[in-house]
Amino acid sequence: MNFPTPRYTGPAIAAHWVIAALILVAFPLGVYMHDLPLSPTKLKLYSYHKWIGITVLLLFVPRILWRITHRPPAPLPMPAWQHRIAEGTHHLLYLLMFLVPLSGWLMSSAKGFQVVYFGVLPLPDLVGKSEELGDLLKEVHEALNFGLLTLVGLHVAGALKHVIIDKDGTLRRMLPFAK
Amino acid sequence: MKIRTLTLTAAVLMAGTAHAVEFNQVDAAKSSLAFSSKQMGVPVPGSFKRFTSHIAFDPAKPTAASTTLEIDLASIDAGSKDANDEVVGKQWFNVKAFPTAKFVSTGVKALGGNRYEALGKMTIKGQTRDVVAPFTFKQEGASGVFDGAFVLKRMDYNIGEGPWADVSAVANEIEIKFHVVANAATKK
Numbered sequence: 508m509n510f511p512t513p514r515y516t517g518p519a520i521a522a523h524w525v526i527a528a529l530i531l532v533a534f535p536l537g538v539y540m541h542d543l544p545l546s547p548t549k550l551k552l553y554s555y556h557k558w559i560g561i562t563v564l565l566l567f568v569p570r571i572l573w574r575i576t577h578r579p580p581a582p583l584p585m586p587a588w589q590h591r592i593a594e595g596t597h598h599l600l601y602l603l604m605f606l607v608p609l610s611g612w613l614m615s616s617a618k619g620f621q622v623v624y625f626g627v628l629p630l631p632d633l634v635g636k637s638e639e640l641g642d643l644l645k646e647v648h649e650a651l652n653f654g655l656l657t658l659v660g661l662h663v664a665g666a667l668k669h670v671i672i673d674k675d676g677t678l679r680r681m682l683p684f685a686k
Numbered sequence: 687m688k689i690r691t692l693t694l695t696a697a698v699l700m701a702g703t704a705h706a707v708e709f710n711q712v713d714a715a716k717s718s719l720a721f722s723s724k725q726m727g728v729p730v731p732g733s734f735k736r737f738t739s740h741i742a743f744d745p746a747k748p749t750a751a752s753t754t755l756e757i758d759l760a761s762i763d764a765g766s767k768d769a770n771d772e773v774v775g776k777q778w779f780n781v782k783a784f785p786t787a788k789f790v791s792t793g794v795k796a797l798g799g800n801r802y803e804a805l806g807k808m809t810i811k812g813q814t815r816d817v818v819a820p821f822t823f824k825q826e827g828a829s830g831v832f833d834g835a836f837v838l839k840r841m842d843y844n845i846g847e848g849p850w851a852d853v854s855a856v857a858n859e860i861e862i863k864f865h866v867v868a869n870a871a872t873k874k
Contacts, residue, residue, distance in 0.1 A: 546850075550855045550856070554728070619765055620725075620730065623727040623728045626727030626728075
């Protein structure tokens with residue numbers, strides 16, 4: 508195992524970890540904040556959560572364009588079914604990376620709260636204020652998030668399996684400072 | 687020729703009636719009182735569903751006009767159920783102790799054209815402050831339509847105490863918008 512493993516490109520690695528970090532902050536923040544009694548802190552946390560989500564949405568665009576125009580390194584040898592699961596998980600992760608923040612933005616609009624990025628850039632409301640739609644979108648946002656949580660769990664478990672059981676270079680292809 | 691005569695006659699008639707007409711029958715169903723707060727830079731609209739207002743406004747003698755406004759604070763819609771429950775509480779309006787807010791005019795200035803300025807005293811939560819509210823007046827048939835807006839600083843009235851005094855979360859400036867329709871009645 509001394510030949511160099513082909514790695515993901517620098518921008519792909521950067522986008523992966525930056526977005527992963529943003530999701531890892533936004534998710535627990537969302538779980539924590541939604542049950543808080545109304546307070547200035549709650550208003551602030553909601554805003555931070557929305558700003559992070561919009562950032563993910565913004566980063567998603569160049570990331571997916573980069574992914575389409577740059578083939579990832581070929582997978583290391585593994586059973587076909589494992590490869591299919593890995594690939595399916597990746598596709599769904601991309602989908603949710605887009606749908607989760609989008610559903611949050613829609614929900615915010617429906618609840619009657621415009622998203623103002625970093626408190627200075629007002630984003631357009633995607634739908635009009637409607638209590639029923641707001642409640643529905645809350646459910647959708649929640650369900651999508653638990654889908655995302657499941658996929659991230661599967662994704663991390665797969666990566667760890669390659670490190671611990673297979674002892675191959677699959678994870679190293681995506682590590683920022685690996686050789 | 688005929689048209690000109692008619693126009694002239696109409697103008698004379700209108701000028702003649704203007705002296706006798708005072709808009710003083712407020713149509714509550716057509717009037718509204720709205721506001722907009724800023725939460726983390728997000729404009730959040732709200733309104734008061736119940737208020738009573740008295741107006742006496744003669745366009746020929748605007749400086750003699752007067753108005754009072756009494757707002758039922760519990761009728762607030764602050765944008766969400768959570769907010770509605772919160773703002774009637776002690777730290778905000780404390781409606782149990784201070785159920786109404788009141789504005790009493792002390793004078794009206796004509797600014798030219800259809801623009802005016804109402805000066806007066808606003809009392810909310812036991813605090814009285816001077817308020818200047820610019821407005822426009824428009825006659826629509828037998829109705830007078832008053833539209834105005836001004837900025838009120840919530841901390842002047844202790845609206846939002848304790849942790850809510852943090853104006854970085856909810857801005858100090860609250861924009862108030864009023865739209866009052868009053869019908870004309872002949873002066874006694």
